Amino acid sequence: VTAAERTEVRRMVVETVRSILPGAPADLDDSASFRDLGADSIDRVEIMTEVRDRLAAERPLSAFAELTTVGAVVDYLVGELA
């Protein structure tokens, strides 16, 4: 996976987070946790399902439950591309 691909995945994840949590800043840090950003369980479900759909990821939805930060989701999705 190239740096450019990771950047692209990250851009997509941040865009998704901000569409569901309009208050989230544009310069989201990798360590930003969804809970700290004010996401409740439904928001987190929406974030996970949307990024998974947008990347057409194969891994089961339930596997996304342990991903609690922006960086963790990006790494997980990038791992699938590899």
Add this chain to the structure above:
Amino acid sequence: VSARTVGIEAVHAFAGVAQISVAEMFRGRGLDQQRLGNLDMHCRSVQMPWEDPVTNAVNAARPMLDALDGRDRIESLIVSTESGLDYSKSLASMAHGYLGLSRRCRLLEVKQACYGATGAVQMAAGLLRSAAPGTRALVIATDVNPMDAGALYAEPTTGHGAVAVLLSDRPDVLAVDDGAYGLCGFDVRDTSRPRPDLDLYNADLSLLTYLECLSESYRDYQRRVPSSDFLASFDHLVLHTPFAGMVRAAHRRLMRELAPGPPDAVAADFRRRVEPSLAYARQVGNLCSGSLYLALASLVHSRPSEELADARVGLYSYGSGCSAEFFSGRIGAAARDRTGDVERWLAARTSLTFEEYERQLPRSREVLVPKRDREVDLAGCDRMLAPFADRGPMLVLESVADYDRKYSWRTPG
């Protein structure tokens, strides 16, 4: 040879004698009010100390059986619960006598979190297809939810009560489509109850697994019923309702996958096909495996019977742990008459303040924990039963003596 049509003849829900508003719970627990919107609930039922899974089961089923001609044709009693009271003796055996059922009857308790009742309904339907005409089976989903402040945002969503589901070859409520089902089950630890008074709940894992199983069980359904189409085949959808907001998210998710469209169209489809099933859940909370059948009752009471007769319904049951099933059926012409006056009994519940709720919570939780001898606190019992006088006698837990739970009938009013 075509199989005999079987299905649900009657449904009767009982959601306790007390409730608390969800906004009041948020206030009392200091929860973030902004999260109220995504829960999409008004109030939830609350267990009182004299209520347990046996009283709930009996109090749900008795009015239905009293109105029934031929309860001796009930040859199976299956009680679904995740609030069992004994490792060996089933809740079915505890409820059987109080319901005046025949001794020519199978007694069984089943457990698979919020899926249990649907597994029981399918087992009962299978039994009925090979039984003599007129044979009946009674499935009762009954639960109490021992959550407290430690459950955070799950505590305001948790419900209390039971739903009795009578099955026969006279499906006045729902004729179950023969062979039309889709399954998904595997080992996941999203929810568990390692002690009678302790629920462990991983919200993110549970909600994502619910959605994963919804997609997968629907695809399995489609494989078995190739002619089915998510938009065209189902006039209504009834989904397991941990809280109404989750069902909204599930519908959105399934639409994105199976019938993508603009947000307005998705929202309109939700209002038309799904929302009618949520009215009671918004007032009760999660009834565990009974929640799907409470949702079915909510749907059939949402509009005149003639509009709903013969409508095809897609039903989705999800039980943590996990086992899930998508199945379907057609609404019967007498569905409304055979599903009780749920609204009336929900309105009869006593409204608790948060302080009253907090006071009774430890006393209600402790009656779920096995103890050799116990006296039950009946303070307020007669006052809270009084609005239910027209239902007839209500079963109450009075004490435990040498591990034997002692119940009595009380005639309110």
